[in-house]
Amino acid sequence: MTKIFSKIKTVINNPGIVIWKIQDWNDRKTLQNLQSKQKDFLEKEGALSFIKKGDKQEYVPNYLKLANLYKLIQTRRPKVILEFGVGFSTIIMAAALKKNYDRYKHSGHLHTVDAEQHWLNNTEAKIPSELKENVTFYYSPVKIYNLNNQLCSFYESLPNLCPNFVFLDGPSPKSVAGNVRGLSFTEGRPIVAADILLYESSAPLDFFIFIDGRWRNYNFLRNNLRGKYKHKKKNVQKYQQLEFIE
Numbered sequence: 321m322t323k324i325f326s327k328i329k330t331v332i333n334n335p336g337i338v339i340w341k342i343q344d345w346n347d348r349k350t351l352q353n354l355q356s357k358q359k360d361f362l363e364k365e366g367a368l369s370f371i372k373k374g375d376k377q378e379y380v381p382n383y384l385k386l387a388n389l390y391k392l393i394q395t396r397r398p399k400v401i402l403e404f405g406v407g408f409s410t411i412i413m414a415a416a417l418k419k420n421y422d423r424y425k426h427s428g429h430l431h432t433v434d435a436e437q438h439w440l441n442n443t444e445a446k447i448p449s450e451l452k453e454n455v456t457f458y459y460s461p462v463k464i465y466n467l468n469n470q471l472c473s474f475y476e477s478l479p480n481l482c483p484n485f486v487f488l489d490g491p492s493p494k495s496v497a498g499n500v501r502g503l504s505f506t507e508g509r510p511i512v513a514a515d516i517l518l519y520e521s522s523a524p525l526d527f528f529i530f531i532d533g534r535w536r537n538y539n540f541l542r543n544n545l546r547g548k549y550k551h552k553k554k555n556v557q558k559y560q561q562l563e564f565i566e
Contacts, residue, residue: 405490
C-alpha cells in the first residue's frame with residue numbers, strides 16, 4: 321500500500337509525467353498505424369515482395385520511410401536519383417522507377433554510393449533481376465574534412481551526374497576515416513555529410529533532397545546550400561525535405 325500511495329503522490333506532484341506518457345503512447349500508436357498502412361500500400365503496389373532480409377545485422381525495414389520514398393519517386397518522376405547509403409531504400413526506389421516506366425513510359429535511373437563494400441554486395445545480391453537495370457552501385461571511401469570550421473565528411477569519388485532527386489542516408493560515422501585536430505566521427509558525434517553541396521551549383525531546376533533523420537545534417541545543409549528552398553520537416557516520421565525554388 322505504501323508503494324501505491326507513493327506512486328499516486330508522485331503523479332499528483334508531477335502531472336506532466338502522466339501527460340508525457342500518454343503523449344508518448346499516442347505517438348507510438350500513431351506510428352505503428354502509419355507503418356501498417358504504408359506496408360499495405362507497398363503490397364498493393366507489388367513492391368513489398370522485393371523487400372527481403374539479407375545480412376543478419378541488417379536493420380528492420382521501415383515501411384513508412386520506404387512508402388514515402390516510393391510515393392515521391394512516383395509523383396516527382398525523377399530522371400536521375402542519387403542515393404547516399406545503400407539498403408532497402410535502394411530496392412524500393414528501383415521498384416518505383418520500374419513502376420513509373422510501366423505506367424507512364426518515364427525512364428529514370430538510380431545511382432547509389434556507399435563506403436562499405438559489404439553492404440553494397442548485400443543489397444546487390446538481394447535486388448531482383450527485373451530491377452537491376454534501374455540501379456548502378458558505386459563504392460567510395462569517405463574522409464573527414466574541415467569546411468569553413470565545420471566538421472563534415474566527403475566521399476572521395478562521386479558519380480559524374482546531375483541528379484534531380486537526392487536521398488541522404490549515408491555514410492555511417494564508422495565509415496569516415498581520419499580526424500581534424502583530433503576530432504573524428506567515431507566517438508558518438510553525429511555525422512554531417514557535405515557531398516550534396518558539390519552538386520547544387522549545377523543541379524537541375526527540380527532539385528530535391530530527402531533526408532532520413534540526420535537532424536544535424538539537415539541543419540548543416542540549410543545553412544550551407546546557396547539556393548532558396550522549400551522546407552518540410554516531419555518529426556514523427558523522422559525525415560526532412562528540401563525542394564529547390566530558385
